[in-house]
Amino acid sequence: xxxxxxxxxxxAQELLSSxxxxxxxxxxxxxxxxxxxxxxxxxxxxxxDLVYDEFCPANLSKYLLAATKKKLKTAVxxxxxxxxxxxQLLKDNRVQREYVYAIGTPCQxxxxxxxIRAHGLKGITRITVSEGVVQVETxxxxxxxxxxxxxxxxxxxxxxxxxxxADTEIGEKLATPEPRGDAFAxxxxxxxxxxxxxxxxxxQELSKCxxxxxxxxxCPACSCEQCIFDNPAAPVAGKAFADPVEENMFHLIRAxxxxxxxxxxxxxxxxxxxGVKLGLLNLKFMKDINTFYGPYQAGSDATTPAPQVTFTQGxxxxxxxxxxxxx
Amino acid sequence: xxxxxxxxxxxxxxxxxxEPKIVAFCCNWCSYAGADGAGTARKQYPANVKIIxxxxxxxxxxxxxxxxxxxxxxGVILCGCHPGDCHYMTGNYYTRRRLTLLMSMLNFMGVAxxxxxxxxxxxxxxxxxxxxxxxxxxxxxxxxxxxxxRDLRCKx
Ligand code: SF4
Ligand code: SF4
Numbered sequence: 132x133x134x135x136x137x138x139x140x141x142x143a144q145e146l147l148s149s150x151x152x153x154x155x156x157x158x159x160x161x162x163x164x165x166x167x168x169x170x171x172x173x174x175x176x177x178x179x180d181l182v183y184d185e186f187c188p189a190n191l192s193k194y195l196l197a198a199t200k201k202k203l204k205t206a207v208x209x210x211x212x213x214x215x216x217x218x219q220l221l222k223d224n225r226v227q228r229e230y231v232y233a234i235g236t237p238c239q240x241x242x243x244x245x246x247i248r249a250h251g252l253k254g255i256t257r258i259t260v261s262e263g264v265v266q267v268e269t270x271x272x273x274x275x276x277x278x279x280x281x282x283x284x285x286x287x288x289x290x291x292x293x294x295x296x297a298d299t300e301i302g303e304k305l306a307t308p309e310p311r312g313d314a315f316a317x318x319x320x321x322x323x324x325x326x327x328x329x330x331x332x333x334x335q336e337l338s339k340c341x342x343x344x345x346x347x348x349x350c351p352a353c354s355c356e357q358c359i360f361d362n363p364a365a366p367v368a369g370k371a372f373a374d375p376v377e378e379n380m381f382h383l384i385r386a387x388x389x390x391x392x393x394x395x396x397x398x399x400x401x402x403x404x405x406g407v408k409l410g411l412l413n414l415k416f417m418k419d420i421n422t423f424y425g426p427y428q429a430g431s432d433a434t435t436p437a438p439q440v441t442f443t444q445g446x447x448x449x450x451x452x453x454x455x456x457x458x
Numbered sequence: 459x460x461x462x463x464x465x466x467x468x469x470x471x472x473x474x475x476x477e478p479k480i481v482a483f484c485c486n487w488c489s490y491a492g493a494d495g496a497g498t499a500r501k502q503y504p505a506n507v508k509i510i511x512x513x514x515x516x517x518x519x520x521x522x523x524x525x526x527x528x529x530x531x532x533g534v535i536l537c538g539c540h541p542g543d544c545h546y547m548t549g550n551y552y553t554r555r556r557l558t559l560l561m562s563m564l565n566f567m568g569v570a571x572x573x574x575x576x577x578x579x580x581x582x583x584x585x586x587x588x589x590x591x592x593x594x595x596x597x598x599x600x601x602x603x604x605x606x607x608r609d610l611r612c613k614x
Pocket of ligand 2: 339342343344345347402406407
């Protein structure tokens, strides 16, 4: 990973000093060994701070919205899963291709610091990964953990190491984590519950939400300029707990709005400070779309029309959805 | 706890019979004309049904439906032209996909999908319009008041 980071720094400096791009979106070192943050670099000198390791989970594609608005040609480092988001933004016509310089960046799975800490590790000073083993150095000593145990949840539904869009690539592709068997297993478990149980499950799950809107802000499919959640008059945006329905509404609207456009990057669930399992709602829509209208993967290119802007004459009737959606 | 059949009936007073509020979104070209047809043919349907005329069933943002429930509707019915007969050629095909996904999601979240219905009613089907509305009102009356999707703050 250090080799890759060096190549990235070099590439960023080249692009900036040649004037090929005006800014570079990447990650900057945080204060700890595991809290790198997204950052925009505008000068070759600043690129000394550019880092890349297993703690760069953030999908940077959404920075391209501002880049397009400001008409700044932007180089952006994209892990394989992040490339889907860029395509979706291009398809939604929210980002203009001329302002994007996409750099495919190898990834072998990002790590979840919460899962690492859950092994009782404190005072972590350095974390490195090699060949499926995560070496955690702490002030008390070093411990090895199996990589698969501490991968981010989103990396357990990895779509592979291919870039869906890339103007150039950094180094060689790495082997990405094997995805879990059935991506829809959790959805099917809920579908199998009786309606009252399903209602209770969601009520409990969604009442954790503090309406911070982090899930909306990170999402490459959530890119409207005006959003109902910013309208205080709409009874869906309140931050204080007022009514359980409001929670259902917020999540129903959020998930529905990205249905057919959600690329399944899992960022919304990752950034949620409350651990709401909101990815399940996205997965449910994906599963329904696949079942009703044929396999579809949002973001795999920037042109295929989304399932909700196309139709066939023989589409299933809404009345059948209640039952059919469960198959 | 929020249960499906909890109504706010006061046990001491004789409870007034439950009168559901039904919102019907009707496409101007077929179903609304169908409702007119029901009127001219003197076919009765319950007064619980409040019709909102829309230019096309496709005009109905799924949020309209959710909002109707939130603001106190006990049932919502969306009526459009039969698939293939849309005045704007293809509008109702999109409606069909949207509503299919919405229904499936409501079901997934454990909200009774029987409260939401989609029917294709042509301008010449006045009698059928009245039948559909009558049966829908009966169905919702049997289900009782909507509590799962109603915002309690909107309750008078
Ligand atoms: S809804 Fe979540 S998983 Fe889907 S594109 Fe947005 S952030 Fe990614
Ligand atoms: S990130 Fe989590 S807590 Fe914040 S609005 Fe989304 S679901 Fe709610």
